[in-house]
Amino acid sequence: MKYLVFVFVFLVTLSTNANEQNSFEEQVDMAPWSDKVAVFTGGRVKSFETFSRSFMTYILGTKNFEGQSPTFTYFDMLLRPERYFGKQIIFVKHKGLRAAIIGEVDVRDPVVKENMGSFMKSGLVSREVLQETKVQELLGRLRQDVRRFAASVETIEAAVNASDPRSLWGVLKVVPPTSGSFDEQWSTLENVAGSDIPDAWIKMRDAWKAEDAKTVNEELVKLSVLLPALGKGGTIYPSSTKLKLESFYFKMGNFTSIWLVYLGSTVLLLMAFVYRFNRVGKIGLALFALAVLLNTAAVLWRWYVSGRYPNTNMFESITTAAWMGSVFSLMMEYILRKNAMKYIFSIGASIAAMVALLTVRLYPLELNPQITNKMPVLHDVWLYIHVNFIIFSYCLIFVAAVSASIYLIRRFIQKCKNQDGKSDYARSGGVASLVEIRPGTKKVSTNNIGSVLDGATMILVELSFILLWTGIVMGAIWADHSWGRPWGWDPKEVFALNTFLIFVVLIHSRMKVKDKGFWTAWLALIGCAVMIFNWVIINFTISGLHSYA
């Protein structure tokens, strides 16, 4: 019995200690400050929540320090820097660089060895390791390798600098100009007039150092009222609603988790399409409609908080393209509700949107979701015309590739069953086949799934063919008055043209080949591959004038 009591007391003590260890972070309520205080950065203002999330990615990448929120970590690094000495807080993305750094560290000490093991896995390393002479020498050497390592080394140095309390303080521009002038710069708290705000900040700072969560919370609430009040009367301080919505948008991971709804609808719609389960199909369509609705809300939400239509960086291009494809497909589903092509567009769009949202969710460092100002060259009406045409065509190309893939899978199954599927193609092409099979007409040429899939692929190919070409032409018009020439043989331009060329080949070869459906499907897939190559490899690996797109 005594033993049991002892164990109980021990466990209670342990849990109490654990609570105490995390208690300060848990007790501090950053919400008033995070959602109400605006920070000026890079020519725009953000909620502190958004700002700290974006800033901490420079240091920690996508990781959180010991499960802390980025807002708390920001303040903690600023006010208690000693807590982070020797801690693994600098994110090194380049795996080759991680291995090279570990190679320079003396790992005879088991603790160091363990830390290096976790560094290799997580990418997080301490500043002290990075500042070791041998590591510094290594980084100095690698910095000279411009093509492979220089950018990564500079990122590490930027991260180390960013984690310095002086940097954290220097960028914390939360004081709006009291004149309310649009053109006047915002400043840090040391420049604020009067004594209320400095007093509150000092109290908060001292309380933070003393881990007095109650006082911290009180002072944060006070500051979150006083600071916005400085900007009252003018138009430069964002409304609290906007700041809250912005914070919520980023807290919710930019709503990229909608991919799960798309996944659900994909599964149901595929079942409905393959097995002709109408009831499942209806549920699938409802789920798809819900996903489109949520996606629309996400796009509108971002539009509102960013103050501009979301299509100016890779994150926005991909998510907006996914949304456009989904809305288009929902419309097509309505138009083709009594047609054999039912479900194909929504399946394609679901998969396209799912892939798009999952990609931006998994690669937040490459496809940075942060809202920044547009580059000067992007302040033009052609941004909305050219880019939307192009990204819409890209989305349709992906959807076409989905239907083409299903077609090829079907042909493969047919081949396994020794069936000939060469005659399974839409006789009149895309929209033409749709026109022919409209209810009311006597003749229905798309009388099997193969023809239906091929017809759907062609509808998408034809539309994307026109949109892509028009988008390229519009890009040339924009380039003519922006860069002084309509066509500069920039890699991005060339590969947009290459994508178009594949579809030109598709349309012409369809006239000549015997197995039309098969070749159409393959060329649709190749076109999609060239499009993805253009979006991924050309953008990230082969630099050009379109590096921001």
Added chain:
Amino acid sequence: MTKPAHPFFRWPGSLFWLLPLIATILLFWRNDSLGSLWSYLVISPLVALVFIDLFSTVWFGITTLILIFLYCSIGSSGVPVSFAIWEPTAWVNLREMRAFELTEFEWFHWWPFKCLITILCLNMSTVTIRKIKFTILTVGVWTIHTGVIVTVLGCLVYFSQKVEGDVLVSRRQLVVQSSDGEMVSMVVTPENSMVVDNTTYTITDINPSWMLMSGADKGDKVYTVTVKVQSPEHSFMRQLIAGYPEYTEDIIPSNDPNQPMARAKKVIGKALFDDELNMTLAYDVKDVFYLTQSGGLYIRELAGDGTPLTGWIERPITNLPRFNDYISDRDEVRQSGEGNSELHPLSISIKKSNANDPLDQDLVIESYLRYAYLSTQVTSGGPELFPIVWATLRKGDEAMQTVEMYAFDPSANTVDNALMGFYWLDKDEDLEIIQQKLTPKITATVLGAKFEILPLANNEFQQIGDTGYFCKINSINNNLVINEQIISLAIIEIQHGDKIWERWVFDNPEMNRDVVEGSDHEDNAASKQIIDADIKFSYFAGTAPITIMGGFEDGSYVLFTSMVGSENKKLQIGNPVSLNKEVTLTLNRAETHGVFKTMPTVIPITQREPSASNMYSMIKVVVPLESGPVSAWLPYHHYPIESEKDVVHRFQYKPTTLDLPNGKTIELVFSRKRAPLPAPVSLERFEIDSHLGGFTGSTTSIVNWRSIVNFYDEQNTELSVSVNDPQPLGDFWFFQSQWDPPDSNSQGLNYTVLGVGNRHGVFTMLFGCCLTVAGMIWAFYVKPMIKRKRQQAVYAGVSK
């Protein structure tokens, strides 16, 4: 059944056309116009007529399209050489290889591409005319094909006449009138300076957004330039405001200690300290622009005193490589890191194209380096004795310092001479004398008797000879900089009987003093007290604690050191020797007959910044003369700037001077070709529209850049050129291309770079593109509707 005609006589296309085709090719070839626009227009249809059956097949068109796709891909992204295609190093661009040396523009205007496009157009035309009957249903495809051909024709016009370049226009020039009435000018850029009549004019401050505090335009932001005027007689500052010469004022020294420099009006009651000094701001007018991706050599003759006798005369350079290094002699370049030692000599002739050219002969480019810099380094084989050593100091595995020391020119040493030195013996016998000079020494003189004391800090008193004095060296402090003097000091504690005191012994004995706690240490008579004059000390600090000595008969080098725990050691190249427990010294290299040589150092490919393009390129130009060739390396200049005074911040001006054996002195600059602007241009203002928070210096804070420029044409046109808003003038459009961002030296906004380009054929291209779009809509959407209506009509007819 009729027998098919013989392929030679078939109409319209047959092998019959081979004869005129061959004749035409020969004709164009003899006239050296093969590849001209006319040759394409004439030869292509003839080729089509010969192979008309081939050109009438869709498969041929598809094959051509695939070839165009491959050509575009290879020329744009390059070819992957590893599976890790997301790594930049996985891609090799064929067009950049030595065999091609083509830019993107050149690759896509090379004859293979032109042939492919011509074949495609001919194929499209032939198939359309021969195979596609023109009906309401085929309007779409006819329109698309027509649109493509019109677009290609537009491209032909556009690219064949394309001229593209840029011009840098500074905001203002500073103009000063000299005593003989001549107007001397320099461009307004940070820290620029010039000398006129023994007076130096230096630009000390430029403020692109100075707010006017008075006058009708109060509150406006203007461009101000502050110039320091320094003559043997006086020195003051003058502030000039662009557009407001009446507000010019001087800032002069004042008697107010709180404001040592004050407005002249406050000090002497008038705005100008020197009324006679005529200094103004004038526009920087440019009448030429520089062509993108071109090469030009600029040459001018100099008088004996360096005064230019001619202006810069341009010689165009053609066929200059771009991407690879071409070296004619291994000894003429240095390789930084692992370099390619293959020789690829060039022989590009640069012909005289202007009667004013000071040289008659063709110049020759023998070498080209894509990414290199000129540096002066020591090489062996000099005509005279000039010993140099290179050594590395290393503390364990950590701190490392590499030093370079010159025996005959210690001022050029890359190390503090108080720490390290390099001496050269004339003869071995001098060794002892020099060695004595090297060794630090403390001598105590007690009542006339001299005693040597080891100059090492220690904790215990030691008796001085058999005198009653004891001493303890508390510290040795060498090479202290006090009152701009370098002095060395030994702090010695002296004990005599029960009296203990501290004496500061300097390398200058006059400064020696006893220091009593609480007294000041100033160098004045009052503080210079000697408690006991019977004991005197002198301190010789020696030269450097680490000294390398060379010049021994056996050619060896010896390390002499006064560092604790070390001995004098013979040095061998590459072998580290210990200076103490922690520090080692390695002699890396030694030259007896070193000579300074300036030559290019080639940067390894991995260290080259891709975005730098050819900014760090250079050429080796040879002037062939009867007395023997004279050559020089010329670094690339983005703009062939007129003179030192016109150098704009961020751009270099390093003309190369060649003294020719015939007595002529010429100056050369490697840059780009120039072309005349439709009218001279100057920059009135440069404006920035910013986001919330104003312009912070970062691009993210900028919405738009705007150059307000004046063209000196008949109408004196003023244009506002901004991003996405180019302005036309004559045959050209002007674009906002680059700007002058702020940096640590400057607030920026001192110049603009205007893009200049023509655009013939753009509307033809646009018309062609519109036709294709219209054709696509017809083919994909209108045609099925027409067909459907016809089907419905047929069904309706049948049902009746």
